[in-house]
Amino acid sequence: MGNLADRIEVYLKRILEQTSEGYIILQRSELAGEFSCVPSQINYVLDTRFTVDRGYLVESRRGGGGYLRIIRLGLGIEGxxxxxxxxxxxxxxxxxxxxxxxxxxxxxxxxxxxxxxxxxxxxxxxxxxxxxxxxxxxxxxxxxxxxxxxxxxxxx
Amino acid sequence: MGNLADRIEVYLKRILEQTSEGYIILQRSELAGEFSCVPSQINYVLDTRFTVDRGYLVESRRGGGGYLRIIRLGLGIEGxxxxxxxxxxxxxxxxxxxxxxxxxxxxxxxxxxxxxxxxxxxxxxxxxxxxxxxxxxxxxxxxxxxxxxxxxxxxx
DNA sequence: TTGTCTTTGACCTTTCCTGACCTTCTAACA
DNA sequence: TGTTAGAAGGTCAGGAAAGGTCAAAGACAA
CATH class of the missing domain: 1.10.1200 (Non-ribosomal Peptide Synthetase Peptidyl Carrier Protein; Chain A)
Known part of the structure; x- marks a missing residue:
């Protein structure tokens, strides 16, 4: 579990757990900076680890003031x-x-x-x-x- | 019993016994390096010595950050x-x-x-x-x- | 000698990481 | 109002970093 993608995954899931909103918002380039990697690495992590099957939804917006938003999907209530x-x-x-x-x-x-x-x-x-x-x-x-x-x- | 495959087998089983997790994780190329042999020799050992019949399960992952995982199967009453x-x-x-x-x-x-x-x-x-x-x-x-x-x- | 077990190396598949280039959005400016 | 520069994020192909497969050669016991 020492590779970069795994570490970014763990990091994101951890802060996602801690929030009560059910989602987190972040900047791609900033996150890439924290992990000293290229921005597209973040996309790789999102594409492979934060899929709908695994219970996540990713929204984003480009341009000035752009962002990434990772939403945790629940499985609904009771059955x-x-x-x-x-x-x-x-x-x-x-x-x-x-x-x-x-x-x-x-x-x-x-x-x-x-x-x-x-x-x-x-x-x-x-x-x-x-x-x-x-x-x-x-x-x-x-x-x-x-x-x-x-x-x-x-x-x- | 002095051949390479046997020595690798003994080495792996020893650390596998010592762990309380029930499994060990290692890198194929690294282990091959320690025994100064080609990586595929590790596969040979795993294929011939760490079979289900003998009480072991092997999982692996390729790519960057890949690994081998050897899981011990129960040898107690249940086993x-x-x-x-x-x-x-x-x-x-x-x-x-x-x-x-x-x-x-x-x-x-x-x-x-x-x-x-x-x-x-x-x-x-x-x-x-x-x-x-x-x-x-x-x-x-x-x-x-x-x-x-x-x-x-x-x-x- | 012959058959089985071991060892090696060439080549393959999967996963990860990077960089170049593309698209979209905002805001300032003419 | 229209244009345009800059600031995001998106895509994709290629290379690197693992492990997998297989066949052939070597070693050894019967």
Missing amino acids: QYQQVMRQLIGEQLSRERSNGLVDRLVGEELVTIREAAMIKCVLSGKDLGGKFKDWDALRACLMKTILTTLSRDDLL | QYQQVMRQLIGEQLSRERSNGLVDRLVGEELVTIREAAMIKCVLSGKDLGGKFKDWDALRACLMKTILTTLSRDDLL
Whole structure:
């Protein structure tokens, strides 16, 4: 975890945790200055770490007085997260995206670390190898089924 | 027992025993440097000595700041149980037998009710419909993978 | 000798980082 | 009012920094 992108990620998530607004505003060039890197490195971090799947929204504005705004997305209240998740999953789900989604469930404390590890290993698809073709579609199905199971009232 | 692969194996297992995290993280090129060998020699050691059968799991990440992570699988009572389970599962696993095994795990308090429900729903294979042929073989693979995940020492 | 285990090196894939160049916005100025 | 300079942020391609794969050569035991 010693690389630059990871450190910037941790830094941003930390201040995002500390704020009560649910979002933070910052200047790209300033942040780049603090980490002594080029401004586009910030975009790289935002593009790879602060995606919608992982629960973030990034807005920005150019020109004088421009800024970056990183918004933390909740999963809604009480069972609403099921719907949000299903939307995000869609018909196709890559392994990277599924990992992001599962991490987010952990962050929201909707699944435990152990459960998350289980889900990830099942969705990784190492077992099927080349046997199964349409892996992304299958992964989407499985993820949804798992969500359904997790929402069963008798499991609480 | 004086060959290079054996020495690297011993070295890694020694530090792996000493850690309380249940895993170690290292850089392939760095380790290769310490033993004055080519980096791919490390892969050879990992592939032949740190397999799931022998109680280890290896994860890695490429690119700048990449790493290798060797995870210890439980060697205690639970671990032995896992070994028995793996034998029991074999190459084919019917739905009835898998449900039986999962219930047994619940009985032994090795998995929670929620986890059991998740495993069952994944193994039920409702999602795949007729798409996949050799469902009993796949079920066996998945069950083993799940057991492996549950025995990871870094999840305790 | 033969078959298995080890070691090496050439080449590949993924992830990260940088810099050059582009687009958008504001504000001052003619 | 229209123009334009400067101040943001955006994009993209290329190089660097990891780890992965594979086949061939070497070492060694049966």
